[in-house]
Amino acid sequence: MFASRHFARRLATRSRRWASTHASTPALNQVTEEDLAHFAKILSPQFILSTLGSSSVASSELQPFNSDWMGKYHGNSTTVLRPRTTKEVSEIVKYCNERRIGIVPQGGNTGLVGGSVPTGRGEIIVSLGNMNKVRHFDAVSGTLVADAGCVLQSLTDYLAPHNHIMPVEFGAKGSCMIGGNCSTNAGGVRLLRYGSLHGTVLGLEVVLPDGTILDQLSTLRKDNTGYDLKQLFIGAEGTLGIITGVSILTPPSPQASSNAILALPSFDSLLPLFQTAKRELSEILSAFEYIDRGAYDLSVRHGQGRGLSPEEVEGAECFVLIETSGGRREHDEEKLNDFLEHLLGEEKPLINTGVLSQDATQFASIWGLREGITEAVSKEGKAYKYDISIPLSAFKQVVDATREQLREKGLLGPHAVKEVVGYGHIGDGNLHLNVVAAQYTPEIEAALEPFVYELVGKYKGSISAEHGLGVMKAHALHYSKNEVSIEWMRKIKNLFDPNGIMNPGKVLPPPEHQPLLANTGSATTA
Ligand SMILES: O=C(O)CC[C@@H](O)C(=O)O
Numbered sequence: 087m088f089a090s091r092h093f094a095r096r097l098a099t100r101s102r103r104w105a106s107t108h109a110s111t112p113a114l115n116q117v118t119e120e121d122l123a124h125f126a127k128i129l130s131p132q133f134i135l136s137t138l139g140s141s142s143v144a145s146s147e148l149q150p151f152n153s154d155w156m157g158k159y160h161g162n163s164t165t166v167l168r169p170r171t172t173k174e175v176s177e178i179v180k181y182c183n184e185r186r187i188g189i190v191p192q193g194g195n196t197g198l199v200g201g202s203v204p205t206g207r208g209e210i211i212v213s214l215g216n217m218n219k220v221r222h223f224d225a226v227s228g229t230l231v232a233d234a235g236c237v238l239q240s241l242t243d244y245l246a247p248h249n250h251i252m253p254v255e256f257g258a259k260g261s262c263m264i265g266g267n268c269s270t271n272a273g274g275v276r277l278l279r280y281g282s283l284h285g286t287v288l289g290l291e292v293v294l295p296d297g298t299i300l301d302q303l304s305t306l307r308k309d310n311t312g313y314d315l316k317q318l319f320i321g322a323e324g325t326l327g328i329i330t331g332v333s334i335l336t337p338p339s340p341q342a343s344s345n346a347i348l349a350l351p352s353f354d355s356l357l358p359l360f361q362t363a364k365r366e367l368s369e370i371l372s373a374f375e376y377i378d379r380g381a382y383d384l385s386v387r388h389g390q391g392r393g394l395s396p397e398e399v400e401g402a403e404c405f406v407l408i409e410t411s412g413g414r415r416e417h418d419e420e421k422l423n424d425f426l427e428h429l430l431g432e433e434k435p436l437i438n439t440g441v442l443s444q445d446a447t448q449f450a451s452i453w454g455l456r457e458g459i460t461e462a463v464s465k466e467g468k469a470y471k472y473d474i475s476i477p478l479s480a481f482k483q484v485v486d487a488t489r490e491q492l493r494e495k496g497l498l499g500p501h502a503v504k505e506v507v508g509y510g511h512i513g514d515g516n517l518h519l520n521v522v523a524a525q526y527t528p529e530i531e532a533a534l535e536p537f538v539y540e541l542v543g544k545y546k547g548s549i550s551a552e553h554g555l556g557v558m559k560a561h562a563l564h565y566s567k568n569e570v571s572i573e574w575m576r577k578i579k580n581l582f583d584p585n586g587i588m589n590p591g592k593v594l595p596p597p598e599h600q601p602l603l604a605n606t607g608s609a610t611t612a
C-alpha cells in the first residue's frame with residue numbers, strides 16, 4: 087500500500103541530479119515524512135524520535151545522539167530510531183537500503199573518533215540501547231550471548247554471581263555497549279591478559295546493509311570452516327552492517343586481584359621495569375599501565391583517584407599501575423610485595439616509591455587514577471586524542487616532540503594548548519597522546535595533523551591502536567595501511583554495501599561512497 091511508485095519516481099529524479107556531478111558515487115537521500123510513516127509500521131511511536139512530522143520533537147532532544155560526549159563531532163540527523171529486536175533492525179535497514187538513506191549505528195556513543203555521530207549526509211541514527219537483554223549464559227564454558235545494546239557494566243554485574251568477568255574493561259564501562267565495543271574492536275586495560283575481541287568474540291549476529299540477518303552467533307570455541315566472517319565486523323565501525331548480538335567468552339573471575347601505583351624517577355626506568363615485572367610476576371601480571379607526570383597531575387587535580395602522597399610524587403617523571411590477578415590471594419599479594427621490595431632494594435632502584443592497595447576501596451582508587459584520566463582531560467579542556475601504537479621506547483619522545491611542535495607554532499599557553507600528556511597500555515605498546523586545549527581550533531589541528539601521523543609513520547606504528555578511525559582518521563588511513571590493503575578494504579565495503587548506506591564517511595578515506603548532501607551541511611570537527 088505504501089507509495090512505492092512515488093518513491094521510485096523521486097529516486098530517479100535524485101539520482102539524475104547527482105549523476106551529473108558524482109557519477110561514480112551513489113547519492114543518499116534525506117528522510118521524509120513518508121519515510122517516517124514507514125518506520126511507524128516497524129516501530130511503536132515512542133521509539134521514533136524525529137524533528138519531522140506531526141509528532142515531531144525539538145532538535146534538542148536529538149542532540150545527545152547528534153554529538154559525541156567530547157563535544158567535538160556534531161551531526162544534524164533529523165531522526166533517531168530505537169528498535170527492540172533484530173527483526174526491527176532488519177526491516178529498518180532493508181527499507182533504508184531501498185530508499186538510499188544513510189544509517190549511523192549507535193551504541194553508548196562513547197567513542198573518541200566521531201564514529202557514531204552522523205556526518206551531514208542525511209543519515210538516520212539507529213540507536214541499539216533498547217536491545218539490552220542477556221540471551222544466554224553457559225556457566226561451564228563461560229559463553230555469554232547478549233544483545234548488542236547491553237551496557238558493559240550491566241554485563242559485568244550479570245556475570246558477578248556466576249564468578250565470571252567480561253574480558254574487556256574500559257573507563258566508559260557505565261555507558262558503552264557491547265555491540266559498540268565489538269564494532270570498534272575496543273581494547274582496554276584487560277587486553278594484556280585476555281587478548282583482543284578478535285579472540286574472545288565467538289560469534290556475532292549482524293544485520294547486513296540489505297537487511298539480511300547474518301546469524302553467526304556461534305558459541306563454539308573451535309570452528310575451522312573456511313572464512314571467519316564475523317572477524318570482518320569486529321573493528322568495521324558499523325560500515326559493513328549493524329551488530330545486533332554478541333557471543334563472547336568470559337573468563338572466570340580471578341580469585342585475587344591486587345594493584346599498586348609506582349613512581350618512577352625517569353622514563354628510562356620504564357622498560358627495564360616492564361621486563362622485570364614480566365619476569366618476576368609472570369602469569370599473575372594482568373595490567374601494566376603507563377601514566378606520565380602531566381596525566382597523573384591532571385587526574386589527581388580532578389579528583390579521579392588517590393594513590394601516592396604529594397611528597398611521594400615529588401621527583402617522579404612518570405608512573406606505572408601494575409595489577410596482578412591470580413588464584414591464590416596470599417601468594418599473589420606476597421609476590422607483588424616481594425617484587426616491590428626487591429625493586430626498592432636495588433642499588434639503583436627503578437622506582438622512587440610505590441603504594442600497594444590494601445583493600446577494595448584502595449584498589450578502586452588506584453584504578454580511578456588511571457581510568458579517570460580521560461574524564462580529567464575533558465574537565466580540563468578540549469582534547470585532541472591520538473591513540474597510537476609505537477615502540478615503547480618512543481612513548482616519551484612522541485609526547486615531547488608534539489609539545490615542541492606546538493611550542494614552535496606559538497600554540498602553547500592557557501588560551502591555546504594547555505597540556506600535552508601521554509598515558510596508555512605499556513603491555514600492548516599503545517600510547518594515548520592527549521593534547522588538551524582551551525578550544526578546538528583549526529590552527530591547533532593544522533599543527534597536529536599530519537605532524538602526529540607522520541611521526542607515527544616514522545616509527546612504522548599505527549595511527550589507531552584501539553579507538554578506531556571513525557570520521558577523525560579515515561583520511562589518514564594511508565599512514566598505517568598500504569594502497570593494496572586500502573583497495574581491498576574498499577572492495578569489501580562495496581561488496582557488502584554497494585549503496586554506501588552504512589555509517590558513511592567513516593573508516594575509508596575519501597573519496598568514498600557518498601558525497602555530502604548539498605542541503606545538509608557538514609560535520610563539524612573543529
Ligand atoms: O581518552 C583517551 O585518550 C584514552 C581512553 C582509553 O582508551 C583509555 O585507555 O583510558
Ligand SMILES: [Zn+2]
Pocket residue numbers: 273274510511518552
Ligand atoms: Zn586505552
